[in-house]
Amino acid sequence: MAKTTTKNAKKPAAKPAAKPAGKATKPAAKASSASAKSATKAAAKSAGKASLKSARKAVAKSAKKPALTLSMLKPSVNNMSVRVFARAAGLDHSETDVWGHTRSPEYMARNPAHLTPMIEDKGLPRGVLWESCAIMQYLANKHGLEKLYPKAPAKRAMIDSAMFYLIGTLYPYVARATYPALNFPQYAGEVGHSDAHPDKKAEAQKAAIEAIAEPLEVFHSFFRNGKPFIGGKNPSIADIRLAATLEFLAAIDYVLPQWAKEYMSAIEKKLGKAYAEPAADVRGYIAHVKSQAAA
Numbered sequence: 690m691a692k693t694t695t696k697n698a699k700k701p702a703a704k705p706a707a708k709p710a711g712k713a714t715k716p717a718a719k720a721s722s723a724s725a726k727s728a729t730k731a732a733a734k735s736a737g738k739a740s741l742k743s744a745r746k747a748v749a750k751s752a753k754k755p756a757l758t759l760s761m762l763k764p765s766v767n768n769m770s771v772r773v774f775a776r777a778a779g780l781d782h783s784e785t786d787v788w789g790h791t792r793s794p795e796y797m798a799r800n801p802a803h804l805t806p807m808i809e810d811k812g813l814p815r816g817v818l819w820e821s822c823a824i825m826q827y828l829a830n831k832h833g834l835e836k837l838y839p840k841a842p843a844k845r846a847m848i849d850s851a852m853f854y855l856i857g858t859l860y861p862y863v864a865r866a867t868y869p870a871l872n873f874p875q876y877a878g879e880v881g882h883s884d885a886h887p888d889k890k891a892e893a894q895k896a897a898i899e900a901i902a903e904p905l906e907v908f909h910s911f912f913r914n915g916k917p918f919i920g921g922k923n924p925s926i927a928d929i930r931l932a933a934t935l936e937f938l939a940a941i942d943y944v945l946p947q948w949a950k951e952y953m954s955a956i957e958k959k960l961g962k963a964y965a966e967p968a969a970d971v972r973g974y975i976a977h978v979k980s981q982a983a984a
């Protein structure tokens with residue numbers, strides 16, 4: 690697994706597209722070192738043998754800097770999805786914690802939606818990309834990660850369907866159910882965001898909690914359909930997205946069905962540290978808000 694460098698945005702990185710926010714601590718992944726070799730050769734050919742040494746040095750230096758940077762918030766499961774994915778895929782990348790900076794003029798200039806996760810990657814038409822599922826799809830396409838995102842159209846369609854269903858149906862219920870406990874602001878137009886009486890807010894939260902069971906069962910019976918994961922024998926990007934989402938339910942002590950508990954353990958077992966490391970940030974935040982609520 691390629692190492693991940695995490696740094697805090699002391700001030701919102703002003704021009705991170707031109708200057709990667711973090712430093713790689715491990716040489717770039719295989720594909721990168723392969724292209725580094727040919728770049729060295731090309732540089733040496735055009736510059737002559739005398740400058741081979743300096744060409745090597747220059748390429749080695751640039752190969753150490755991951756071209757991929759991820760702006761993220763540690764307590765978020767939307768972010769956790771991409772953080773798990775990048776680690777599971779072994780992508781050389783750096784992370785910048787942008788807590789408190791997403792609405793800064795600098796961040797908004799790059800990302801008018803002020804959202805995380807957001808990646809910056811060479812070749813993106815606007816230099817940046819947000820939306821967790823789109824990021825995983827793009828990076829899986831770019832790096833040919835077929836194990837995480839199958840190429841066959843019919844298989845891929847099922848992964849896409851599961852992710853759209855999650856973002857469009859399950860996640861809004863999870864957000865309405867858990868955001869009050871997580872101290873996250875709710876979306877405009879929702880009861881939880883309004884001046885409604887606390888009883889009304891509690892009623893809306895209860896309704897959302899009750900609504901979770903149905904889509905959850907759909908993931909189990911329809912998308913998994915007897916297989917260990919939505920992706921089959923191995924977790925796909927849809928599985929990463931689903932398991933991360935379910936992490937938030939601990940904030941309200943939601944009792945998951947047995948299959949979901951086993952499913953989450955199976956993903957963590959398969960992905961190991963790639964899952965456990967970002968999950969620890971989410972779990973740590975949940976433990977923190979719970980301890981505050983209990984105090």
Ligand SMILES: N[C@@H](CCC(=O)N[C@@H](CS)C(=O)NCC(=O)O)C(=O)O
Binds near residue numbers: 765768792803822
């Ligand atoms: N559907 C999006 C949701 C992204 C999202 O809501 N991000 C939140 C954190 S959970 C955020 O960055 N909020 C900061 C802000 O709005 O300023 C995804 O899956 O990436």
